[in-house]
Amino acid sequence: MSRSALHVLRMFKEQEEQEAPPDESEKHGGRLRTFPHERGNWATHVYMPYVAEEDFQGLLQALLCCARTYVPSLSPLPEFHISLSQVVVLRYHWIAPFVQSLKERLRSVSRFICRADQVKVYTNQTKTRTFLGLEVSSGYSKLSELVSEVDKVMEEFSLATFYKDPSFHLSLAWGLGDLSEALGGQRLQELQETVDGFEDSSSFLRIPGTEVRCKSGNKFFSFPLR
Incomplete structure (x- = not known):
């Protein structure tokens, strides 16, 4: 076994029966788990992080101000x-x-820059969010x-x-239920105009792809790109 593999395995000396902490819906705005929690099961997700700076937070607040005209509960x-x-x-x-x-698998992937600047509304598969x-x-x-x-x-x-x-995409805000109609059509166009007209948005909406992360239960792992 390689030295790197041994290093990873050393991080997992806990017993196999260790349990991932369950998500509690009341701590997450009423959101429900996609699948039921079972002892020994660890919800796992792979993603590319984006660290939001002040300008991005300013754009987010402007978008929320516009969107909440139609959906006040958006968080x-x-x-x-x-x-x-x-x-x-x-x-x-x-x-x-x-x-x-x-x-x-990821060690050979080179770094890159992408841009996220097109407003879009998404729902989960069950239309509950x-x-x-x-x-x-x-x-x-x-x-x-x-x-x-x-x-x-x-x-x-x-x-x-x-x-x-x-x-x-980058998800910015969420609400319970299917809100796609409330945020669609002319409302979506207004939100896009907010992005297009926001000062320097073309600069801070460039997202550096420098690492990939994996979250499994309450454990986090980082994989820097080449």
Whole structure:
């Protein structure tokens, strides 16, 4: 076994039966889990992080001010990222080899820049949540390259791969229920005009692709790109 593999395995000396802390809906604005919590199951997600600076937060507040004219209950998300996988379930003893496989797959991917500046409204598959997001308008091919590598890892563990022809995006805010009609049409155009007219938005909406992260339960792993 390689030294790097041993290093990853050393991070997981806890017993296999260790349990990921369950999500409590009352602590998350009433959002419900996509799948029921079971002992030994760890919800796992692979994504590219985006650290929001002051200018971005200013744009977010401007978008919320506009969107809340139609949907007062819309709430900002505490952090931002571009998803590279669906949320999947790992057994505890799978986490170490899963992380090691991700590390090996992603080590050859080079850094890049993408841009997310197209306002779009998304709903989850069950239509119980709606998200206001910024869709990627450039850098799609590099994000697809990342997804291709992540998908190979998912296939190794017989897990669901990412969506076909995905809409890569930053989710900014969310609300309960299907709010796509309330935020669509002319309202969506108003939100796009807010982005287009915001000072220096073309600069701070350039997203540096320098690392990929994986969250599994309460554990976080980082994979710097080359």
